[in-house]
Amino acid sequence: MSTRAKIIEALSEAGEDHVSGHDLAENLGISRNAVWKHIETLRVRGYVIESTHARGYRLSSAPDALTREAIEPHLETEWLGRSLVCHDVTGSTNDDAGVLARDGAPEGTVVLADAQTAGRGRLGRDWVSRPRLNLYASLLLRPKIAPADAPQLSLVAGVAVAHALERVGLEPGIKWPNDVLIDGRKVCGVLTEIEAEADMVGSVVVGIGVNLNSERDDFPEELQDRAVSVLMATGAKVNRAFFVATLLECFERAYERWRDGGFGPLKDDWERRATLLGKPVEVAAASATTTGICVGIDSDGALLLKGDDNEVRRVIAGDVTLVGGYEG
Amino acid sequence: MSTRAKIIEALSEAGEDHVSGHDLAENLGISRNAVWKHIETLRVRGYVIESTHARGYRLSSAPDALTREAIEPHLETEWLGRSLVCHDVTGSTNDDAGVLARDGAPEGTVVLADAQTAGRGRLGRDWVSRPRLNLYASLLLRPKIAPADAPQLSLVAGVAVAHALERVGLEPGIKWPNDVLIDGRKVCGVLTEIEAEADMVGSVVVGIGVNLNSERDDFPEELQDRAVSVLMATGAKVNRAFFVATLLECFERAYERWRDGGFGPLKDDWERRATLLGKPVEVAAASATTTGICVGIDSDGALLLKGDDNEVRRVIAGDVTLVGGYEG
Numbered sequence: 092m093s094t095r096a097k098i099i100e101a102l103s104e105a106g107e108d109h110v111s112g113h114d115l116a117e118n119l120g121i122s123r124n125a126v127w128k129h130i131e132t133l134r135v136r137g138y139v140i141e142s143t144h145a146r147g148y149r150l151s152s153a154p155d156a157l158t159r160e161a162i163e164p165h166l167e168t169e170w171l172g173r174s175l176v177c178h179d180v181t182g183s184t185n186d187d188a189g190v191l192a193r194d195g196a197p198e199g200t201v202v203l204a205d206a207q208t209a210g211r212g213r214l215g216r217d218w219v220s221r222p223r224l225n226l227y228a229s230l231l232l233r234p235k236i237a238p239a240d241a242p243q244l245s246l247v248a249g250v251a252v253a254h255a256l257e258r259v260g261l262e263p264g265i266k267w268p269n270d271v272l273i274d275g276r277k278v279c280g281v282l283t284e285i286e287a288e289a290d291m292v293g294s295v296v297v298g299i300g301v302n303l304n305s306e307r308d309d310f311p312e313e314l315q316d317r318a319v320s321v322l323m324a325t326g327a328k329v330n331r332a333f334f335v336a337t338l339l340e341c342f343e344r345a346y347e348r349w350r351d352g353g354f355g356p357l358k359d360d361w362e363r364r365a366t367l368l369g370k371p372v373e374v375a376a377a378s379a380t381t382t383g384i385c386v387g388i389d390s391d392g393a394l395l396l397k398g399d400d401n402e403v404r405r406v407i408a409g410d411v412t413l414v415g416g417y418e419g
Numbered sequence: 420m421s422t423r424a425k426i427i428e429a430l431s432e433a434g435e436d437h438v439s440g441h442d443l444a445e446n447l448g449i450s451r452n453a454v455w456k457h458i459e460t461l462r463v464r465g466y467v468i469e470s471t472h473a474r475g476y477r478l479s480s481a482p483d484a485l486t487r488e489a490i491e492p493h494l495e496t497e498w499l500g501r502s503l504v505c506h507d508v509t510g511s512t513n514d515d516a517g518v519l520a521r522d523g524a525p526e527g528t529v530v531l532a533d534a535q536t537a538g539r540g541r542l543g544r545d546w547v548s549r550p551r552l553n554l555y556a557s558l559l560l561r562p563k564i565a566p567a568d569a570p571q572l573s574l575v576a577g578v579a580v581a582h583a584l585e586r587v588g589l590e591p592g593i594k595w596p597n598d599v600l601i602d603g604r605k606v607c608g609v610l611t612e613i614e615a616e617a618d619m620v621g622s623v624v625v626g627i628g629v630n631l632n633s634e635r636d637d638f639p640e641e642l643q644d645r646a647v648s649v650l651m652a653t654g655a656k657v658n659r660a661f662f663v664a665t666l667l668e669c670f671e672r673a674y675e676r677w678r679d680g681g682f683g684p685l686k687d688d689w690e691r692r693a694t695l696l697g698k699p700v701e702v703a704a705a706s707a708t709t710t711g712i713c714v715g716i717d718s719d720g721a722l723l724l725k726g727d728d729n730e731v732r733r734v735i736a737g738d739v740t741l742v743g744g745y746e747g
Contacts, residue, residue: 189614193517213616237736239567242617268617282616286517288541289570289596289611290736408565408618 092163094119095129100164102140102150111147133160155223155304155331157203165336170199171230171343172336178202180222182209185284185298188229192286192294198233203335210300212280218300221309225320226301226331230342233294234350238287241295242407243392245269247349248281248297250360251342256301258337261324264366267385267394267411271301272366276319278302299338304328355390362387367411372396376409422447423457424491430468430478431492439475461488483551483632483659485531493664498527499558499671500664506530508550510537513612513626516557520614520622526561531663538628540608546628549637553648554629554659558670561622562678566615569623570735571720573597575677576609576625578688579670584629586665589652592694595713595722595739599629600694604647606630627666632656682720690715695739700724704737 092100097119101110116123130140130148137154153161159175166172174197181187184202186209191200206222232244249269256263256271256278263279264272271279282298302320310318321329348356362368367385374381374394381404383396393405420428425447429438444451458468458476465482481489487503494500502525509515512530514537519528534550560572577597584591584599584606591607592600599607610626630648638646649657676684690696695713702709702722709732711724721733 189521237567238569238613238615239565239735241566241615245617284614284616284621285566286614287566287569287612289573289613293612407567 093159094121094125095133095160096163098126098129099133099138099150099153099160102148103153103164105149107149109143109146109149114147136160153330153332155328157205157226157331157335161332162203162336165333167336167340168199168343171346172199172201172339174200176200176202178204180204180206180208183207183211183298184227184229185211185282185296188231188296188298189284189286189294192231192296196231198231200231201339202229202231203227211282211298212300213282218280218282221305224302224304224309226299226303226335226338228299228335228338230297230299230339231294232297232346234292236292237290238285238292240391241283241285241287241292242268243349243354244295244297244346245281245283246354246361246388246392247345247357248283248299248342250357250364251345252279252281252299252301252338253360253364254341254345255334255338256321258341259321259325259329259334261321263364265361265364266366267388268392268408273319273324275366276317278319278321278324297342301334301338303331303334353390354392358388358390367394367413371414372411373414374406374409374411376406381406381409382414420491421487422449422453423461423488426454426457427461427466427478427481427488428492430476431481433477435477437471437474437477441475443476464488481658481660483656485533485554485659485663489660490531490664493661495664495668496527496671499674500527500529500667502528504528504530506532508532508534508536511535511539511626512555512557513539513610513624516559516624516626517612517614517622520559520624524559526559528559529667530557530559531555539610539626540628541610546608546610549633552630552632552637554627554631554663554666556627556663556666558625558627558667559622560625560674562620564620565618566613566620568719569611569613569615569620570596571677571682572623572625572674573609573611574682574689574716574720575673575685576611576627576670577607578685578692579673580607580609580627580629580666581688581692582669582673583662583666584649586669587649587653587657587662589649591692593689593692594694595716596720596736601647601652603694604645606647606649606652625670629662629666631659631662681718683718686716686718695722695741699742700739701742702734702737702739704734709734709737710742 112123112126115126139152141149181204184204188202204227210218212218245268249265252271253263269281270277279301284296286293304322305320372385383398386395386397393407395403397403440451440454443454467480469477509532512532516530532555535555538546540546573596577593580599581591597609607629612624614621632650633648700713711726714723714725721735723731725731
């Protein structure tokens with residue numbers, strides 16, 4: 092953790108109390124003058140820090156910024172996000188993470204942005220990325236798997252995002268393969284991209300976009316009835332730095348379970364939140380469209396559809412729509 | 420085709436005869452002075468072109484260069500290699516093609532180099548890339564497939580290379596998945612790399628290295644008993660530009676058969692050249708090692724091994740060695 096992050100952590104832990112410059116300097120092994128300089132830098136970055144000569148410093152408010160100093164005090168992961176790249180604005184965090192991957196960046200590197208100018212969704216679709224409201228994160232992973240197993244990581248991401256949303260009091264559902272919904276509206280999308288040799292994955296970038304503090308009017312009109320944010324669902328803003336840290340922790344846990352035991356251990360977690368279970372759906376893939384009642388997912392993450400002929404078919408990829416309507 | 424390539428084609432077709440500057444100018448729709456300038460440029464690039472005032476130009480020898488001008492007169496493809504990038508020296512043609520792919524280059528773009536300074540083989544191994552002797556080509560493809568189907572393209576490449584070698588009079592064998600051998604020694608390696616969303620391939624780069632005009636001493640000592648070149652096998656040098664054009668034509672045909680009909684139509688072609696058929700082999704993959712008698716490949720390209728228990732097992736990835744020795 093950086094020195095500034097440690098200062099914020101110390102002030103946050105003190106809550107309404109003051110922390111003396113002397114204590115900060117001693118605990119961090121730096122001079123009181125250095126402490127003062129860090130405090131000044133934090134103030135420039137939007138932290139409101141009161142100070143009195145007699146009692147020391149007190150944090151009265153923190154900016155809602157996606158910076159290392161804001162995130163690190165909340166971060167409980169072992170390896171995910173310990174290398175953290177934070178942009179104010181970038182084209183696409185997935186593109187940035189892809190470049191880092193090709194340059195040899197280690198597993199666990201995370202790229203964040205306050206805004207994206209060329210955010211992408213699945214199948215080359217645009218992803219609307221308004222500044223300073225939501226979360227755009229790309230996680231660089233290097234699992235030793237065949238390309239055929241990569242879609243499982245999208246499911247792992249769906250489970251991790253659901254866990255993180257539950258920590259802030261929501262009851263999300265997951266729509267196969269990896270949209271996360273609240274009351275049938277999309278709160279999160281995942282874009283998993285890989286680079287691989289024909290039979291061995293070199294790197295995976297899992298891009299996660301979560302609508303956090305957008306209001307209904309912040310979405311383009313055509314999405315207003317289909318999208319939702321944490322703010323819209325709970326009525327309260329969520330601190331984005333805290334949510335990022337929570338998400339990374341949930342992801343690290345889900346990923347390690349998957350890495351060590353395959354998708355099996357996560358299957359229950361996924362199915363419990365599955366919005367499509369028992370419903371008639373249609374899956375459109377490049378080659379064919381499959382319809383049937385969703386009866387679950389297979390141990391490798393494939394969607395299982397029971398057709399009119401009572402045969403259960405496996406679907407590995409495609410766009411899902413509920414037959415006859417509203418996604419609940 | 421470029422104007423210079425057309426001039427070379429016209430001179431090549433004339434053989435021992437001369438072609439007048441007047442005819443060249445008229446057929447190409449340019450001035451006689453422009454023809455003369457192109458001839459001068461070709462001479463600088465190593466073409467030996469005789470000229471007499473009375474009879475015109477005659478091609479007496481062409482350099483063994485991998486340039487557009489040298490390749491295009493031989494090229495019979497419809498779309499493969501019609502966008503052609505030729506380097507004297509580059510790090511890795513696969514890396515170059517990967518960058519072009521991400522920048523949106525079209526299917527069929529081909530990157531060639533006379534030498535690579537950082538040539539790569541499968542699983543991150545080095546690929547020795549001596550200058551001006553062999554062939555290093557990377558083919559950019561954009562098939563609409565899932566990542567799981569990408570290994571099939573390595574098999575397609577193996578078949579295409581075998582076809583091209585047969586055109587110059589050799590009888591190559593294919594070692595699963597995609598080494599091409601002559602008398603048990605490796606003449607070609609293939610490195611297939613993909614970038615993809617979790618369930619849809621964006622681009623594939625098929626890197627093909629073929630030993631053409633290397634002598635035994637040109638190989639590192641540890642490879643001298645295991646590697647072979649066309650020159651070593653036939654006793655004659657092969658014109659590299661001609662061979663590239665031949666390979667691209669064979670690849671385009673094999674690729675179109677695969678694209679339109681899957682691996683099935685190529686299966687016979689592959690098995691007929693399979694060096695492992697009927698032999699005891701061991702396949703080492705990341706997760707496990709499988710042993711058995713090779714009994715063929717599946718319709719999706721998986722290797723089929725019959726174990727001691729008479730069960731036939733599918734192997735999708737791994738490094739193959741013949742149990743008990745020499746690869747014939």
